Amino acid sequence: MFRFLITLTGLLGALGVGVAAWSSHGLPAFVPAEQLPLALERARAASLHHMLHTLALLGVALWCRQRPGLWLNLAGTLFTLGILGFAGGIYLLRIIAGINEGPLIYVVPLGGFCLMFGWLALIVAGWQDSGAPQKHD
Template structure:
């Protein structure tokens, strides 16, 4: 799974940096001025979680190369899904602020639970590790 995780890390990292830059420099062209401060803060939070959990996934990739385990794969999958749902959901909700987004709003907390689950799975992998 090393190749899968490292490929996802590179994609998530590149997209995370691009979206962080866009949040800092391009957000104002999409968001009304009265909503800009809140949107910018949420976009910063999404970027922070996006890039932080990309680094966590990088750790999973490196560890899985040395000592593969199902718990590491679960952690990697949950981190990946969490990045997509939590950070991705916030990005989309900020881009389309003011437009009815329906059930998409529920994707963000689901992504947060995935990120928490990723950390817990990583903890179990460490506990069961023979390293």
């Protein structure tokens, strides 16, 4: 699981930097001028959550290396789904496609719930951690 999470962390981190750069430099070409301030603010919020939770995923990966467990795997999965749903939904649906209504917009709050539940899964993992290192790959 460690290698998978580290690979995922690297990919999500690189994607986060790329999207942040694109939103700073390329976003005006995709968004009408009157909507640009809101789009930039949404991009900043999505980018912040994207990168912060990518770092959280890195922490989960490192913890999994020492003491793998179900709750850590769940936290990693939830952080990944949350980044894709919350940040990805804002990037793709709200900013690029301009979708602000309909069933697709629920991807964003669902992603937010995944991020929150990822943190809660970390709490459970911490309480269940015996403190003794386990074997890893």
